[in-house]
Amino acid sequence: MREADLDLDLNLLPVILAIAEEKSVSRAAQRLGWSQPKVSIALNKLRASLGDPLFVRGSHGMEPTPRALALVAPTKDILQRIRNDVLAGGAFDPAVATRKFTIALSDIGEMTILPKLMAYLQKHAPQVSVSSVTLGPEETVAGLEQGHIDLAVGYFPDLTKRNFFQQRLFSHTFISLLNAKHPIKGGRLTMEQFLRLGHAVIRAEGRSQEIFEQLLAKHKIERRIVLSTPHFMSIPFIIASTDLLVTVPYAVGESFTKIANIRLIHPPLEVPKFDLKQHWHRKFHKDEANMWLRSVIAKLFVD
Incomplete structure (x- = not known):
């Protein structure tokens, strides 16, 4: 690999894909929402980095060189993954999801939460599974932080750090x-x-x-x-x-x-009386699957 290749600006790869598919710098600019001069500058930077013209004028517009063609497929794959896995927000569909949730449950949680929750899941999320764990305070904190535990439901007085969210479900005695x-x-x-x-x-x-x-x-x-x-x-x-x-x-x-x-x-x-709550870590506050599970538990158990 040439030294210049190591300086390639990966942010410019969409330019190669746009020109290859549009066969035109001006149409590529419209597709990208850029000005034509900006696309031309980006193309010149890519040519300098890769030591290849990348596109030459042909009878049907801008034709990709073999080097450009080699970049088109992986670029398209990378951009599609970003759109599906990142920008789409990881949409969670309970009807078809096969997600396994791990819930830390207190003694009360095992008897009050699991029966109703499992009945609901069988009806609305038939392929979702649940693993119930009972851990000490430090292990519960670490599990939530690391994502090994999705929720802690019950009486967990140690989960009071600012990185944890909580929602009261009901009072008990x-x-x-x-x-x-x-x-x-x-x-x-x-x-x-x-x-x-x-x-x-x-x-x-x-x-x-x-x-x-x-x-x-x-x-x-x-x-x-x-x-x-x-x-x-x-x-x-x-x-x-x-x-x-x-x-x-x-x-x-x-x-x-x-x-x-x-x-x-x-x-x-x-x-x-004391409150039973569900707890989750700040890192997973916007996680689609975690949000769905929290909404189900709130629906079933808030007072």
Whole structure:
């Protein structure tokens, strides 16, 4: 490759394509929206850089040399890719898309978000798939920044940096669960009952449980913890077969009553409500696929 070739201004390549297809410098100028002198100057720069006349006058107008012809196909391909992949904005059509979305979900998100979301996708975006992940705070932040995670949905108090956007979906609270045959009756526990009972406690990756733990710490309340587990799914069966008490996010507790012989009962403290939100990184704020997924979740879950 000659030294001059390394100085080629790639911004001038559309001039070669326009002249090759129009067979005329003046018509190429009209097509490009340039003045004719500007096109002539650009052509002279290309000739100097490539050491080739590129076009010569023939009976049918400006005829490309072999060097110009060698540039036409790749130039056309490059410009078409830019138009389709960049300037078109990456239009997302859910009806035909085969995109795989990765969503970081808290414990509540798994039970409240996924069922309705998957039902919607099966109907409106049948080839779209979802991967649900539960990660620690730092991994969630890194995943959103790097694009490995599309959205984080649920209770994520760490996603407050200015590079993250968020949208509130709905408010939530906590509820306690007892064996449906437990001798304690009524709709709310007394503090004496709460302290006397043995407790099952979930120590999961999700952050929502810490809200209830912080409330107990604030009031200096110490439970008698009989079971500590990182998993939610064993809890309804444990509560249904013991006299233990567990306190979980309301949606989780409500779901558990449908699969085991347990019932809801309010804890003795007024538990503050907390917001569930969807979070995304600033880099993907205008991404068509990400925008579509956010709009679906907002449509399904905003209050």
